[in-house]
Amino acid sequence: MIHLKKDETKAMVAVHGWSGILLGILLYAVVLTGTAAVFAHEIGAWSAGHVSTQSAFDKPIDATVRRLTAMTPAKYHDDVNIFEIGDHGLGVFFHRHETGPDGKPAERGIYYQLDNQGRITKTVEGLDEDVFGPRNDDALSSFLVDTHVRLHLPNPWGLLLTGILGLAMLVAAISGLLIHRHLFKDIFTLRARANPVLVNRDKHSVAGTWSLPFAFILAFTGSFFSFFGTIGVPVVAMAAFSGDIEALSNAVFGNPGKVDARPVAIGNLDRVTTDAIRRVGDAPTFMAIEKFSRADSKVTVFHNPKVGDIEPVVLVYEGADATFIRAKPSVGIRPSVGGTLTGIMGPLHFGNFAGMLSKAIWFALGYAMCYVTFTGMRLWLVRRQDEAGSFAWLERTLTVVGFGLPLALTVSAAAFLVTMPLGSSVYWTPAAFLIASALTILLGIVAPSNDRLTWTIRGATGLVMLSLPPLRLLAAGGPGWGEAVAVGQPVIAALDIAFLAVGAWLVHGCWRETGARRSSGPVLNRPIEAQS
Amino acid sequence: MTWPTLAALLLSAIPILLLCIGDPKRLRAKDRKDGGMATPKRRLLAALACVPGIACALTGDAAAFLMWLGGCAMVGWAATFWFRSATPKAPS
Numbered sequence: 008m009i010h011l012k013k014d015e016t017k018a019m020v021a022v023h024g025w026s027g028i029l030l031g032i033l034l035y036a037v038v039l040t041g042t043a044a045v046f047a048h049e050i051g052a053w054s055a056g057h058v059s060t061q062s063a064f065d066k067p068i069d070a071t072v073r074r075l076t077a078m079t080p081a082k083y084h085d086d087v088n089i090f091e092i093g094d095h096g097l098g099v100f101f102h103r104h105e106t107g108p109d110g111k112p113a114e115r116g117i118y119y120q121l122d123n124q125g126r127i128t129k130t131v132e133g134l135d136e137d138v139f140g141p142r143n144d145d146a147l148s149s150f151l152v153d154t155h156v157r158l159h160l161p162n163p164w165g166l167l168l169t170g171i172l173g174l175a176m177l178v179a180a181i182s183g184l185l186i187h188r189h190l191f192k193d194i195f196t197l198r199a200r201a202n203p204v205l206v207n208r209d210k211h212s213v214a215g216t217w218s219l220p221f222a223f224i225l226a227f228t229g230s231f232f233s234f235f236g237t238i239g240v241p242v243v244a245m246a247a248f249s250g251d252i253e254a255l256s257n258a259v260f261g262n263p264g265k266v267d268a269r270p271v272a273i274g275n276l277d278r279v280t281t282d283a284i285r286r287v288g289d290a291p292t293f294m295a296i297e298k299f300s301r302a303d304s305k306v307t308v309f310h311n312p313k314v315g316d317i318e319p320v321v322l323v324y325e326g327a328d329a330t331f332i333r334a335k336p337s338v339g340i341r342p343s344v345g346g347t348l349t350g351i352m353g354p355l356h357f358g359n360f361a362g363m364l365s366k367a368i369w370f371a372l373g374y375a376m377c378y379v380t381f382t383g384m385r386l387w388l389v390r391r392q393d394e395a396g397s398f399a400w401l402e403r404t405l406t407v408v409g410f411g412l413p414l415a416l417t418v419s420a421a422a423f424l425v426t427m428p429l430g431s432s433v434y435w436t437p438a439a440f441l442i443a444s445a446l447t448i449l450l451g452i453v454a455p456s457n458d459r460l461t462w463t464i465r466g467a468t469g470l471v472m473l474s475l476p477p478l479r480l481l482a483a484g485g486p487g488w489g490e491a492v493a494v495g496q497p498v499i500a501a502l503d504i505a506f507l508a509v510g511a512w513l514v515h516g517c518w519r520e521t522g523a524r525r526s527s528g529p530v531l532n533r534p535i536e537a538q539s
Numbered sequence: 540m541t542w543p544t545l546a547a548l549l550l551s552a553i554p555i556l557l558l559c560i561g562d563p564k565r566l567r568a569k570d571r572k573d574g575g576m577a578t579p580k581r582r583l584l585a586a587l588a589c590v591p592g593i594a595c596a597l598t599g600d601a602a603a604f605l606m607w608l609g610g611c612a613m614v615g616w617a618a619t620f621w622f623r624s625a626t627p628k629a630p631s
Contacts, residue, residue, distance in 0.1 A: 194615070195562035197623035217616040221609060315600040358609075361602045364541050368609040375616060 016186055023182040027383045028401075030175040032408050033158070035380045037172050039412055040155040041229070042373030044148075045358055045366050046502075051148035053502040054423055056485035057094040059123045060495040062290035068097065069276040071125050075099055076273075076300075083116040089276075089294040093144050096128070097121040100138070101299075104253065107134060112253045146432040147423040150440070151416070156232075159437070163237040170233030176226035176376075179383070183215055190216055203389045211382040218375040225376060228356035259338055262323055267302040274329030276306070282331055283308045287320050302327055307335065317360045318350040363498075381409050403451045403460065410464040411447035417471040418443035424478040424485075462517045469513025476503040544603045547591035548610040554588040555611060559618040 011019065027034075043050070051057065068089065076084070085103040092098040102116025114135040120128050120142070131138040141149035157165025184190070194216050197209045215222070244255040257263075273296065283291050293309040304326025312319050321335040336342045337350035354360035358369025384405050391398055422439030426432045447464060454460035479485040491499035559565065561576030576584075588611070595604040 192564055195559045195565045195619045195622070196568055197565075197619050198568050199623045201568075213619050214616055217612045217619070221612065312602065315602055317601045317605065355605075361544075361606060362541070364544060365602065365606050368606050368613065371613045372609050375613070 010188065011185060019182045019186045023179055023186060024387050026175050026178050026182070027380070028387050030172055031380055031384045032404065033168070034172045034176055035377060035384075035408060036412055037155055037158065037169055037229075038176075038373060038376045038380060040151055040416070041225075042370055042377060043416065044151045044155045045370045045373060047148040047152050049366075049498045049502065050151065050420075051145050052094075052496060053485075053499050054147045054420065054479070054483070055094065055144040055427065056479070056483060056499070058486055058491065058494045058496055059095040061095060061123075063091045063095050063097045063123065064280050064290040064294070065284070067277045068280065069278075071097065071121065072099060072273070072276055075101070075119050079117055084299050086114075087296040087299045089296070091292070092120060093122065093142065095123045097123075097125070100135075102135070107136070112256070141433050141436075143427060143430050143432050146427070146436040147420055150419060150436045166233045166237045170230045170237070173226045173230030173233060176222060177230065180215075180219060180222040180226060183212075184219065187212055187216065203392065204386070207382055207386040207389045211379060211386050214375050214382065215379045218372055218379065221372045222376060222379070224355055225372070228352050231352050232356065262297065262305040262307065262335070263340065264303055264305065268298075269302040270300055271302040271304070271327045273300055273304060273326055274306075274324075276329065278329040279306050279308060279324045282324070282329075283310065283322050286322060286331075287313055289313075296326055298326065305332070312354055312360045314361075317354045318347055319353065381405075384409075399457075402457050403454075406457055406461050406464070407447055407451035410461060410468065411444065411451070414447060414464050414468040414471065415440045415443040417468055417475070420475060421471055421478055424475065424483040427483055462520050465513050466517030466521075469510045469515075469517060472506045472510030473514065475506045475510075479503065543600075544595075544606045544610075547595055547603065547607045548614065550591045551588045551607065551611050552614045554584040555615050556618050558584050558588070559615070559622055565619075565622065 072087070072089065079101045083101040083103055086101075088098075088100040088102070090098050097119075099119045099121070100114075100116055101119075102114040105113055105115055107113030115133065116135075116138075118131045118138040120130070122128050129142075141153075153159060155169075157169055159165065160168060187193070193209070193212060195213075197213050198205055200206070201209075240252060240255065241250075244250055244252045248254040248258070276294075279294070280291060287310045289310060291308045291310050295307045295309075296304060297307070298304045306324040306326050306329070308322045308324065310320040310322070319337070321337065323332045323335045324330060325332060336346035338346035358365045358372075388398055388402050388405065419436050419440035423432045423436045426435040450463060451460055454463065480487065486494070486496070486499060488500040488503065491497065558576070558581060561581065563575030566573065566575040592604060592607045592611070595607050
C-alpha cells in the first residue's frame with residue numbers, strides 16, 4: 008500500500024509498538040468505557056427502570072419555571088439552564104456568574120431536580136462543580152461516562168491524560184497505516200491456526216484495517232473534547248482576550264445584542280418549545296436563558312441533529328416575548344466551516360446522530376477499537392515470546408486489565424442495582440468497581456497460570472452478567488419485559504437479553520475451555536479461539 | 540432514515556461477502572489451489588459495494604453515509620471472522 012524504506016518501516020514499527028504498549032492499557036480502559044458509554048442513556052434507563060418515554064420538553068414547562076422563579080432568591084436570576092434528568096424529569100439551574108476559588112469563571116446558584124410529574128425531588132445550592140454530580144438513579148451511567156472522560160482523575164489532569172491517549176491512538180492509527188504494506192490484500196485474511204505471531208497479527212491488522220477511518224475520527228474527536236477546555240480555550244483567551252475566558256465565551260458562543268437591563272418577565276417558554284419542536288421535528292435537549300427577567304433576555308434551545316444531518320441544531324429566541332430570532336451556528340453568529348466542524352464533533356464522537364442504529368454501529372466500532380488495542384498488545388507480547396520470563400508480568404497485567412475491566416464494570420452494575428433502592432448507589436457503584444478491581448489484581452498475582460487467570464475472570468464476568476437481569480427485576484424493582492415493551496422502552500428487555508446471551512456465552516466458554524486446558528500449553532501458544 | 544440506511548448497508552454487504560468468499564489470499568491460507576476470484580471481478584464488486592454509499596453522499600444524507608461506512612466496516616470484519624481459515628498450517 009504505502010512503501011517505506013526498510014529503516015523507516017523499522018522506526019514506524021517501533022513507534023507503533025512502544026506507543027501502544029506504554030499507553031495501550033490506559034487507552035483500552037478509555038475505549039472500553041467509551042464503547043459502553045455510547046449506550047449511557049439506555050443503560051441509565053435500564054438500570055433505573057425508567058418507563059417514561061415523553062421528553063420533559065414535550066410537556067408544558069412554563070408554569071414550572073415560573074413557580075421555581077418565585078422560590079429562588081433574585082441574586083440567582085441572572086441565567087437559567089433547563090435540561091432533562093432521570094426518567095424524563097427536569098433539571099433547572101438558576102445561577103449567576105462569578106469567579107471560582109481557582110480564579111476561573113464559575114456559576115453559583117440553585118439546582119432544582121424535578122420528577123416527570125413536576126414535583127421537586129431535590130434542591131442543591133452552590134457552585135456548578137459542586138451541585139452537578141451523579142444522582143442515585145444515574146450513578147451507573149455517570150460512573151461509565153466519568154471513567155471514559157477523565158478516568159476519575161481531578162480536572163484538568165484527567166482530561167489531559169485522556170487527550171494524550173487520544174493522540175496516542177491517532178499516532179498508532181497513522182503508523183499502523185504506514186507499516187501495513189498489504190492493507191487491502193490482507194483485509195480478508197484471518198488465519199486461526201497458524202503460528203501465534205501470525206494469528207495475533209491477523210487479528211490485530213484485520214480489525215484495525217476495517218475500522219481504520221473510525222480510529223482517526225474517534226481519536227481526533229476525543230482529543231478535541233479533552234483539549235478544548237483544558238488547553239484550547241485558555242490559550243485562545245490568553246492570545247486574543249487578555250486571558251479573559253468569560254469574554255472569549257461571550258464572543259464565540261454568546262448572543263450579541265443591545266444591552267437593555269429593564270426588568271421584564273420572561274416570555275412563555277411553552278411557546279418557545281412548541282416552536283422549536285415544530286422547526287426541528289424533535290424535542291430540545293437543553294435550554295439556556297441568558298439575562299433572565301431582563302428586556303434583553305435570550306433563550307437558546309439546543310437540539311440533536313435533524314433527520315439526515317449530523318450537525319446539532321441551535322435556535323435563539325427573544326426572552327421577553329418568546330419570538331424566534333435565528334438558527335445559531337455552534338461557533339460565532341454566522342455559519343462557517345469552523346462552526347460546522349465544531350458542531351459535528353459531538354455526534355461524530357458519540358454516534359448519537361440517528362437514534363439506535365447509529366449508536367449500535369458506533370458501539371460495534373468502539374468494540375473493534377478495544378479489540379485492536381488488546382490484540383495489538385498481545386501481538387507485542389507474542390513477538391517477544393522467547394523473552395516470556397521477563398514479560399510474564401506484562402502478560403498478566405494485560406489479562407487483568409483486558410478481562411478484569413469488563414468484570415469490574417459488570418460488578419459495579421450489579422452493585423448499582425442492589426444499592427439504588429437503598430439510596431446509596433452513588434457510593435457503592437464506584438466502590439464495587441474498586442473492590443472488584445482489587446480482587447482481580449489479587450487474582451492476577453496468585454493465579455497459578457495466565458491461562459487459568461483468563462478463564463476465571465471470564466467465567467466470573469459471565470456469572471455476574473447472568474445475575475444482572477434478575478437483580479434488576481428483584482432487587483431494583485425494575486419493570487418486566489412486557490411492561491417495558493408496552494410503555495415504549497424495549498431497550499430494557501434488549502439489554503437484559505444481551506447480558507443473558509453474553510453471560511451464557513462466557514460461562515459456556517469457561518466451562519468448555521477449563522476442561523480442555525489441561526491438555527494444552529500456555530495461552531500464548533494455544534489456538535486463538537481460546538484467547539479471544 | 541433507518542430503513543434506507545439498512546437497505547444501503549444490505550446492498551453493500553452482498554459484494555463485500557462475495558469479495559471475502561473469493562479473496563485469493565484468504566483461499567491460499569486455507570490451502571485452496573483454485574486461486575480465488577479474478578482481479579477485474581474483484582474490482583467490479585468493490586465498486587458495486589461503494590455505490591450505495593456514494594448514493595447516500597450524493598443525496599446529502601451525511602448521517603446515512605456515516606452509518607453506511609461504519610456498518611460496512613463491521614460487515615467486512617464480521618465476514619472475515621466468519622470465513623476465517625481454520626485449516627492447520629505449519630508455523631512459518
